[in-house]
Amino acid sequence: MIKWVDVYKSFGEKHVLRGFTLDVVEGETMVIIGFSGSGKSVAIKHVVGLLMPDRGTVFVDGKEVPTLPRRELYDLRGNIGYVFQFAALFDSLTIGENVAMGLRKQGKLTEREIEQRVEESLELVDLPNVQERFPAELSGGMRKRVGIARAVALRPKYILYDEPTTGLDPVTSAVIDQLMVRMREKLGVTSVVITHDMRSAYTVGTRIAMLYEGRVRQVGTVEEIQHTSDPVVRQFIEGRADLEPEAAVAGARAEGGGRPG
Amino acid sequence: MPQIGDVIETIGARTRERLESAGRTGRFAADIGRALLADTATWTPLLTLQMQRLGVDSLPIGLLIAVFTGIVLALLASYSFTGAVPLYFVGTLVEKTITLELAPVLTGLALAGRVGANIAAELGTMRVTEQIDALETLGYDPVARLVVPRVLAGTLMFPIVVGLAMLVGLGAGWLASLGLLHLSSEQFLKGARLFYDVFDVRYGLVKASSFGLAVTSIGCLHGLRTRGGAEGVGRAATQAVVWSAVMILVLDAFWAMTWLQGRSG
Numbered sequence: 001m002i003k004w005v006d007v008y009k010s011f012g013e014k015h016v017l018r019g020f021t022l023d024v025v026e027g028e029t030m031v032i033i034g035f036s037g038s039g040k041s042v043a044i045k046h047v048v049g050l051l052m053p054d055r056g057t058v059f060v061d062g063k064e065v066p067t068l069p070r071r072e073l074y075d076l077r078g079n080i081g082y083v084f085q086f087a088a089l090f091d092s093l094t095i096g097e098n099v100a101m102g103l104r105k106q107g108k109l110t111e112r113e114i115e116q117r118v119e120e121s122l123e124l125v126d127l128p129n130v131q132e133r134f135p136a137e138l139s140g141g142m143r144k145r146v147g148i149a150r151a152v153a154l155r156p157k158y159i160l161y162d163e164p165t166t167g168l169d170p171v172t173s174a175v176i177d178q179l180m181v182r183m184r185e186k187l188g189v190t191s192v193v194i195t196h197d198m199r200s201a202y203t204v205g206t207r208i209a210m211l212y213e214g215r216v217r218q219v220g221t222v223e224e225i226q227h228t229s230d231p232v233v234r235q236f237i238e239g240r241a242d243l244e245p246e247a248a249v250a251g252a253r254a255e256g257g258g259r260p261g
Numbered sequence: 262m263p264q265i266g267d268v269i270e271t272i273g274a275r276t277r278e279r280l281e282s283a284g285r286t287g288r289f290a291a292d293i294g295r296a297l298l299a300d301t302a303t304w305t306p307l308l309t310l311q312m313q314r315l316g317v318d319s320l321p322i323g324l325l326i327a328v329f330t331g332i333v334l335a336l337l338a339s340y341s342f343t344g345a346v347p348l349y350f351v352g353t354l355v356e357k358t359i360t361l362e363l364a365p366v367l368t369g370l371a372l373a374g375r376v377g378a379n380i381a382a383e384l385g386t387m388r389v390t391e392q393i394d395a396l397e398t399l400g401y402d403p404v405a406r407l408v409v410p411r412v413l414a415g416t417l418m419f420p421i422v423v424g425l426a427m428l429v430g431l432g433a434g435w436l437a438s439l440g441l442l443h444l445s446s447e448q449f450l451k452g453a454r455l456f457y458d459v460f461d462v463r464y465g466l467v468k469a470s471s472f473g474l475a476v477t478s479i480g481c482l483h484g485l486r487t488r489g490g491a492e493g494v495g496r497a498a499t500q501a502v503v504w505s506a507v508m509i510l511v512l513d514a515f516w517a518m519t520w521l522q523g524r525s526g
Contacts, residue, residue, distance in 0.1 A: 050394050074400045081398075088395040102399035105303075150399075 001025055002047055002158065002192065007056035008214075009042055016042050018214030019056070029184055029191040031205035033198070033236065038211050040194040041085070044160045047192070048080050049073045060158070078106055081151025081159040081189075085166060087143040089135040095122070095146050096131030102154045121149040124186070125179055141172035148179055152187060159183060161193040165200050177203040198237050202226070210236060289482055292404045293412060300405035307410040315376050315411065315477070316418025320425065322375060323368045327426035330363050331355060331433030332441075339442050348444055352452025355434035360461040361521075364426040366513055369472035372419065373505035377480040380411055381501035384484025385494040393485065408481040412474060419473025420466040427465060460524070468516050475508040 002024040009017040016039035024030040032040050045051040046058045049065050058065045060076060068076060089098050099118045103109055109117065122128055125145040135143055144164060151159050161180060165173035177200050183189045184204075195201050201208055202222050209219035210233050218225065218233050228234055296304065338354040384407060387393050393403050431453070438444040483501040487493045 045394075048398050050397060070402075074402075077398055077400055082395070084391045084395055086390060088391040090392055090395070101396075101401075105400040154399075 001059070001061065002190070003059040004043065004046065005057050005059070007043070007046060007053045007058065009039070009046070009051065009054055015214060017053070020211070020215050021056075022209055022216050022219065024190060024192055026190050027184075027188065028206040029180070029193060029204050031193045031195060031201040031208045032211055033195060033201055033208060034211035035236070036196070039214060040211055041162050043211065044082075044162060044192055044194060047158075047160060048077050048082055078102070078154060079157045081154060081156040083144070083147045083151050083159060083161045083164055085163045087135070087147035089143055089146055089150070091135055093134075094131060095127075095133050095135065095138070098135070098146060099131075099150045099153050102150065106154070117153055118149075121153040122146070124152060124182070125149045126175075141168050141175065144168070144176060145179065148176075148183070152183060152189070155187070157190060159189050159191045161191060161195075163194050163196070165195060165197050173197065173200060174203075176200075180204045198239070285486075286482065289404075289485075290478075293408055293478070296402055296405035296409050297413070300402055300409075303401060303405040304409040304413070307406065308413060311410040311414035312418050315372075315380075315414045316422055319372050319375055319418075319422055322371050323422040323426045324429045326367050326371055327359075327364060327430035328433040330367060331359065331430035331435075332437040334358055334363070334430075335434040335437040335442060339438075348442065349448040349452035350455075351434070351438050351442065351444060352449040353455050354452075355438075356431060356453040356457060357461065359430040359434070360427050360465045362465075362513075364430055365423050365465045365469045365472065366509065368423050368426045369419070369469065369476070369509045370506055372422070372472075373476050373509060374502050376415065377476045377501040377505040378498040380477060380480030381484040381487075382494055382498045384481060385487030385497040388485060388487045389490055389493060403485070408478075408485070411481055412477045415473035415477030416470050417473070419476075420469040423469035424462075424466055427462065464516070464520060467520075468513065471512050471516070472509050475512060476505040479505045479508060 004020050004022045007017050007020040008015070020039070020043055022030070022032075022043075032043065034040050042051060046053055047060060047065065049068065052066050057067075060080070063072070063076060065073070065076070089095075090101070093101070096115075096118050099121055100114050103114045103117060118131065119128070122130060125148050127142060127145050127149065130138070130142070130146070135146070138146065148159075148161075148164075164176050164180065168176065180191065180193065181204055184191060191204075193201070193204055205222055207219060207221055208225040210217045210225075212232055218228060218230050220228070225233065225237065228237075334355045335351050338351040339348065342348060342350060384393070387407070393407070396403050396406060435446070435449050435453075438449045439446065480501045483497040483504070487497040489496075
């Protein structure tokens, strides 16, 4: 279980998270939606200890992430796959080496087993026979799939997806959505997905939470969100430009700067 | 006119920034030490590659500078002596100046540009494209994987590049003396041997090693702290070069005041 408890995080004068509280239970895919710059990426970076909260805390399987000693934090990260917004593949390494990186660090498998796991992971994202190629030789969609393969190669209990369909065409986005569903169904992975793409949110999510002004505005099943009466959530999921006054101000503020989120 | 309260606030804010920066730098140094001792399995396989990239690949620029420095030194010496000093002292001046000062400092400054900017730009790009975050999520300590092999390679390879630059500079000065000043080899070598002390070489090489440590550490520090996109990477590379050059001059003065002055006094 992943649990954010009253998390506050600021960058200088910008208060990104202001009492963010959310639970992700095992087996589900929690989709976090929200305006650009609202702090969605900041929230999931706390789960793997890439950021530490100013106040509040985060638990993963009962372990309090901000207080974990270095060694235990690295062990915990072995249980969490992270798919970055632009894949974050290592340019100087081949695709095969990229996918094998985490496995080599863990040192639990032999070189032969690592090769097999790399092959399986790439097949799982429908990218066989690309091991010898370099990231620069692949399209954006293929790089994102390699990013997913790299995350699942560790056979993690959790996967965090940071805007996995941003910048992709609708067909490629649908392929990524299918892959995320496949990871849940085939590997039983618990996922947190950050997205602006409501079609993707409805496809992959078992629950959806909207992050607004640093905290959760509403959380519910896909159906509950689709039928919400909350004006801010409605405006966001319908993608209407005729903003209610409250949402307009928040949207404009979020677009105004700060860290991506 | 600024209020006294504003002035105090500004001074306070700047002092706090400086202290925070010093604290981060201290922590960075401690992280390097910890990773160097505790995470050898991560950095050992990468050391040879970095030694080649930072050291062997820097040889052409280092040796080119040494050739011209040797020639110019010989001509300058001859010009300065103007018949008042025996011409074989050209060898003395070339040997002393090259080994004690010019080979380490000029090579160091050239490598501050080449190596410092390269490291800051590479690590800065990795930072802004989230590759460093990706390393952490895969269980790697970025300091052990990225910083330690570079800092170690710089500390070990700078003296080798400088040592070769000393030889090449001396050789170029010798050839210039033969060809342009019409000195004989015996005369040049007589001058070169006259005040030769093995300490000179040791001093130059230790200095070069400290330059290597400074240039690579500063490059890594600025690279890892990069914020923003392409502009941030450019800024990190520029700052790395500027601070590396400043640090080389500071270290040069430090060694002269501590080690060199101690001997002459």
